[in-house]
Amino acid sequence: MLTTEHLSDLEIATRAAIRPIRQIAERLGIDAELIEQYGRFKAKLPLDLIDEEKIAKGNLILVSAINPTPAGEGKTTVSIGLSDGLNKIGKDAAVVLREPSLGPVFGVKGGAAGGGYSQVIPMIDINLHFTGDFSAIEKANNLLAALIDNNLQSKTRSLNIDPRTISWKRVMDMNDRALRQIIIGIGGSANGIPREDGFNITAASEVMAIVCLSKDMEDLKKRLGNIFIGYTFDKKPVYARDLKAEGAMAILLRDAIKPNLVQTLEGNPAIIHGGPFANIAQGTNTILATKMGLSLCDYVVTEAGFGADLGAEKFLDIKCPMAGLKPKAMVLVATLRALRHHGGAKKAEYNTPNPDFLEKGFQNLAKHIENCRKFGLNPVVAINHFYTDTEVELNSVVNWCTAMGVRAVVSKGWEFGGEGTCELARAVVESIESGENNYNALYDYSLPIEQKIERIAKEIYGADAVTYTGKARTQLKEYIELGYNNLPVCMAKTQMSFSDDEKKIGRPSGFTVNVREFELAAGAGFVVPVLGQIMRMPGLPPVPASEGMDIDNNGQIVGLS
16 A cells, blocks of 8 residues: 555545445445435435434544644544544444535535545545535525515515614625625615625535524424514514525425535445534534434444534534533544644744743643543543654654643554554543443533633633624623523634634734624524634635636546545
8 A cells, every 4th residue: 555645635535445325324234225316426314313311322523623723723633543543443433423514625624534544535526626614605595695685675575674774694605705795776776675794605604504503394394484684764673584584495405404424445334414514503514414324323422513613513502502502532643743833843843842841832722622621521632743854853742631630642644543542542432431431511501601601711712701792782781681591602713712803823812802793593592602703704815715626628626625
């Protein structure tokens, strides 16, 4: 086998021997006639395969990470590798992941199908249009937007919506900063009512959140109907159900609500479904996908986006309480380059050994370990191995973690697949069997919104205080008056720092976080405090990843990763 130093992720994926998806289904004990195939290597799974009794007995493993560098630290790679490693040591395991968004694929992070020899395949399909879930979510979102503007134009069925209060935005699955704030309806009365509007990226759509948190089709429709749109001119709230939108939106999501079955490079089952970002949404795959995995396998490895201060907090405070899930173990991914970054290294120095940078960077890892313990989980630290890593520094991390009372294991899934993660798999199984983990949420939903925000900001971020703009105060007052004070909060914040300032690396202290504004996701069932300068429609970097991509006359793609 050639090493991954010689082959790109795409080359490894396209050279892999891929099994027909019917074989993967049969391995899970599913009659191949029950799956809905999308070609030979992808399929939708029917919801009636979910078994609540088996879910309660299953072993759910959450993978999160320290605050990342811009390129990420490999949570997906570690998750896939861990799943393969569990199967290697004789466990019945599946990995359950989110679907990639085209924004990062063509922007800076690249795809989200893992890397090296820890990938899910067919990699190109998964990273591009996959089974059309993102497209369906985008269309459902934009159908509601069209219905809103159509109602503004209506002379006979108007709901008397005040255009100035409309909070619903259109979405598209691409990074395009020019669409954040726009004017629509210009060009005459036949083209609608002129008003301010804007686009979010599809991953930030409340429809995405609703798909990820719905329990079945009936629940999906109810949540879609509960989407808050704005107010009438006489200050009455307007919801999607007032436009009779939920039925048509649910039709568009008929197939998107079903989890997708694919496989790892080693032929182990992988379920991929939903794709919210953890910095601007809840950042975890669907409840249905997680429950599907637990219904079909004894061990399920799942990941939560960005650092544990974002994805893991939302997984543990939003998804688990809503779904009745209880993780049995947690893995915290760290890399030497991220530790050096948090110790003060510049980008050009990320892969250069430096004990001083490493030592300072431990403070970021220490805070994440402390945070995991606040949820009743003592994490296993997975050091995602890069070929530039040195044994001296790897041992330094292992020894430091041992002194902190946590086990650290070097994970070599990128280079060796499941063979390189067997030690990590054994450590996770031991963590589960030790009974040391007893998950609990950080806060009770009955607390006022401000107290929930303060608890996260102080306990998880390490902030001294929370401040609010005048706009945020006004919005919060409105949402409380509407009866939403008992909803959980889904913080929108930079992933680069514990604070709301991405330049504050490591373990910052003596800072406040500022709530710029709120968004109400009444259908999803949470309130979104938007901190600092975070945007729900990202922009492209100066040199987008798309510049390095191409396709030839034979359909051969290069540059996708």
